[in-house]
Amino acid sequence: MSDTDRTRQRRDDDSAAPGQRRALPVPDLSLVVLIGATGSGKSTFAARNFRPTEVLSSDVCRGLVSDDENDQAASGDAFDVLHYIAGKRLAAGRLTVVDATNVQSAARTQLVKLAREHDVLPVAVVLDMPEALCAERNAARSDRAGLPRHVIQRHQRELRRSLRHLEREGFRKVHVLRGPEEAEAAQVVTERRFNDLRHLTGPFDIIGDIHGCRAELESLLTELGYAFARDASGRAVDAVHPEGRTAVFVGDLVDRGPDSPGVLRLVMGMVAAGHALCVPGNHENKLGRYLNGRTVRPTHGLAETIEQLDKEDDAFRAEVAAFIQGLVSHYVLDGGDLVVCHAGLPEKYHGRTSGRVRSFALYGDTTGETDEFGLPVRYPWAEEYRGRAAVVYGHTPTPRADWLNNTLCLDTGCVFGGAMTALRWPERELVDVPAERVWYEPVKPLVSEAPGGADGRPLDLGDVAGRRVVETRHMGRLAVKEENAAAALEVMSRFAVDPRLLPYLPPAMAPCATSKEDGYLEHPAEAFAAYRADGVREVVCEEKHMGSRAVVLVCRDGNAAHERFGVPDGPDGALYTRTGRPFFDDPRTTDALVGRLRDAVEKAGLWAELDTDWLLLDAELMPWSLKATGLLRKQYAAVGAASAGVFPGALGALEAAAGRGVDVTALLARQQGRAADAAAFTAAYRRYCWRVDGTAGPGAQGPSGAVAHGPSGIRLAPFQILAAQGRSLTDVPRTAQLAWLDRLVAADAAPEGGSGLLTTTRRLLVDTEDAASVAAGTDWWLGLTADGGEGMVVKPVQARLRGADGRLVQPGIKCRGREYLRIVYGPEYTRPENLSRLRARHLGHKRSLALREYALGLEALDRLAAGEPLWRVHEAVFAVLALESEPVDPRL
Structure with a gap:
């Protein structure tokens, strides 16, 4: 039975008992078509049962295109608009309700086609009201007072002709409400799709194709830690994990192997007990048709299964038929992060319900060609997959399970003498057991589907170009502007290392709040106070290297x-x-x-x-001079050289003038101060430069x-x-x-x-709530920076912390030394008038940038550790580089 057949419902003519509400089940992702003559109360029903944003009214669309909701001449354009908006909503996975008369078959045909295009179920809700009531309601409306009676009569005739054919037209649920009492008593109840198990978070053990290899299945479950329950004959009828893990079977339980009934008995028992989930494979689908009396060819191992089932009783065969009939094409699990199916599933089909989706989940897609073994060539959908959810499947036997673009095929050919493989989720750990023997000779050798191994498909411009939104575990959705992506693409394509060796880029470092201490722009007191405000007590102060x-x-x-x-x-x-x-x-x-x-x-x-x-x-x-030689020569050294050339002569002239009795005391003092500031500036940047192997330039090497x-x-x-x-x-x-x-x-x-x-990196632990400890941290910083040291970075001892508001806490706050900041803000930045101006600096954007880059860096590392393909890791890395081109004060 298909997923759509599971939700097919006969026309419901029963009325609710007087005084009772009547539930009308509607799938949470579907196209609901209201059908009824004008004046039947469709808009009132829609307003009572659906959110305003879910309802698309033909009258409103008529008004949008003509400024007159009753302008019938604008109906063609109005329905174009309605169908366009409905398509956008369905593509986005939104329940959509069409409020129009829809009494004509041609109008409904377009809507059923629209639902099929987006792989959602079309649902009909019919409001069959008396003609007199419809006429009375229209007469009460000022905009329709003159509506001819024959229009309502025509709608009623078309409605009567339609009622018997709605299911044949493609509607999977049909609810008929006769009379105002039934309409008033009706209440729409949205129901979860059968494939939507996002609320189940596992942990899961996903098991690949079994094909009747019962002994290997029991060995694999034992390796995974499951304990068996057996019947009086010693046959395994259930298996439970002591830690509450759930097994998930990707289908192809039967055919080719020695004991398909034993596999079915165990899997059906686990599913019935709530210890497992199972999706159908193409072999179950064929077996189900056979058990239901359909004519099928007993090929590809089905003959062996039929022979084995003939030894079982009728009750067991009936149980198997019912089990197969109840299987759902695929499951969306773990908050949408995991999709399990038999033959794979592109992202556009995840959570959708149609015959097309079920067919792809069972058989995959083919190119229309056949290979040298006479088998169909399968379309390599996984090479193009870019979805957020991991897709775990089977169907196509491979020599080993390899991740390919966040997809994983678990069919490692056990029945052909390979292995039976399981994936532990969310650990992403593979567990396998070898086959006891070759049970069935393969038609062709096993070949891996993953081109280039675990790296998957090559990087694609579409992964990074334009405006992008990256999903992160720690900060949700982070946007990258198109212009920032373009700047990052320039750097990445021309200057960066091989992207395969670039799994991470570090985030910008957040500066501490501006200090009010006399003579200081940055001071440790603000860093300690910031963490204390976030509820972080233990921090470590680490020396900031030059x-x-x-x-x-x-x-x-x-x-x-x-x-x-x-x-x-x-x-x-x-x-x-x-x-x-x-x-x-x-x-x-x-x-x-x-x-x-x-x-x-x-x-x-x-x-x-x-x-x-x-x-x-x-x-x-x-x-620092290894990287910044050009900057040192063109910017910093130029300032130092200019001051060394100017100030001695200027000071000498002023001193000579003072000796002659000219009153230049104030000017001389000012210039002496400027000269001292310039000398301090030169001394500050020189501490960051030393010769490497006798050479001032970067990359210096010995002769070898x-x-x-x-x-x-x-x-x-x-x-x-x-x-x-x-x-x-x-x-x-x-x-x-x-x-x-x-x-x-x-x-x-x-x-x-x-x-x-x-x-080594020198460090000091500080308790932000202990005044003595904070004072010690401040003294330590003063000692580091007294001789021109760059400063320190204050970091929480515990990693990945969140504050009281649930947001990420800065992973580090830099507190730079007084003399080092001369390099950043200029030789004379410590003068009171300059400090006063600099204290107005704006830090919000820099701090936001630091946190966003931190979250993206964590995301890249999590994806790397999980073994995700290069393009997934690179997506987050590229976003960090793109954010670096956001306009922000470079001195912060």
Whole structure:
């Protein structure tokens, strides 16, 4: 039985008992067509039972196109508008009600066609009212007082002719209300579609094609942790998981294998007990037709199933027939994040109900061609899939289960001697057991559907171009403007590293609130107060290094890089800036740095401890001059050189004038102050520059290409391990993160006569509700910045925190030192008049940007850890880069 047949309902002529409400069930996604003569009360019925936005009135549409709701000459245009709006609503998954007479078959035919185009059920609600009542109601309306009686009579005749044919026209539910009493007593009740189980959140164990392999099914359920209930004969009739997990079967329970009845008995028992769900496969569909007396060809293993069922009694065969008849084409589960079906399902069909949807869910789609084995060539729908929901299915046997664009085929050919595979959801963990033997020789060898392995389809311009909305777990829907996407595309396509090695971009850092402390623009008191206001008590203050933000991907070896990131002949890692650009032009420099980090990870024992072959780290690469040489020469050094050339002469002239008795005291003091500010500015930026291997430029190397380390070499300060194989580590508390990083730094081997590549990050724990602890944190910051240190970043000890309002808390607030801010705001920013002006800076946009980029970064890492395809990870990464082009004060 199809999904539409399950909801088919005979014309309902029964009246409600006097004084009782009569329920009219209507699917929550359907096209409801009101049918009745003018004056039958359709608009009143619609207003009483549906929301105003759900009802499309032909009269209102007539008014929209002609300014006169009764202008019949405008009916053609009015119905064009009505059908267009109805189509948009149905495409968006909205219940839609058409309020028009709809007594003519031609009008209803267009609406049934519209419902079919959008794979929703058409529902008819007929208001069959006496002619005299309709005439009386029309006479009471000032705009229709002159409506001829013969119009109502014609509507009544057409309605009577229609009543017997509504189901044949395609309506899946027909409700007939005769007389005003029945209409008044009727109440529409929306009902959930049979395939809509979004309220079930699991956890689930989704099991691939079984094909009569009962022993392997029992082995797999045992591996998954299920306990069996058996009948007196020892046959398994139910299986339950002690932790309440639900098994979900993707169909093809029968045919080809040795014990289809045993599989059916167990699965039917689990479904009846509420321990499992099951969707039909094409083999069940064919078996069901046979059991219902239809003529079918006993091919593709059906003959074996018929022979096995012939040994069972009539009651069991009837139970099997009823079970198959009650199966629903597909299920939407876990809040819409998971779709389970037999042969796969494009996003446009998720949650829809039609024969077309059921056919695709059972058989998939074909190109119309046949291969060399005489089998139909299946259309590769999964290669084009972009949906948010993961689609888990079977039907097409493959040698192993591989994710392809957020879809997963679990048919690993058990009956052909392969394996039986299950997916644990939401863990996304695959579990399989081998076949006991080859039970049925395959027609053709098993071939994977996933081109290029787990990476899925190539990146597509359509994934990122134009205005985009990215769904995130931690901040909902985040929009990316078209102009920002265009700017990001320019950077990503021309300058960025290989996108396969670019799984994350770090967010902007939120600045602390402007300080009112004398002489300070930023001060730790505001950072501590901000977290205290968010209910965050434990924070850690971390030294802010004098370098450039860097992300490092380090793989254990080339195999790991190939398996997860799909780079067969490329590097074993990557080192890139916060905008995705490689730090070094010469790849040998990157290879040497990544190699040193790989050795440190090995010696620290983190490969084994984190059970991974790759790590992604957030870090700071020093010196700043590695990245900012051009900026230093053209902007900062120019200011320093100009001040060094101007102020000595100017001060000498003023001092000479004072010596001659000229009153230049105020002017001399002012210029001396300016000279001191300029000298402080030069000293501030020089602390961020040192020579690498005797060379001032970036990417300096020795003669063999090895990176020079030591006091004047490149330094890397890792401050977070972001992700490992199968896991995002952004939820790990800061204290645990810092412990890992300390081990990593300690394990870094320094070359003879030099210091290591890795450097530690100094830190201090602070209790925001303890005044003494806050004072200690402030003193620590003052000590860091007294000699020109950049400052610190204050971070919550617990990760991914939410405030009292439920919103994400800033993952870090930067508090920059007084002298460092000279580089940002200019040499004389500390003068009272300048500080007063700068204190009016606006921080809201920067903070919002930091939080949005943080949420997108978390989303990218969650998708990466879940094994989702490249385009899904890249969508969130690209959005971070796009947001970076939003106009915001770069000094914040």
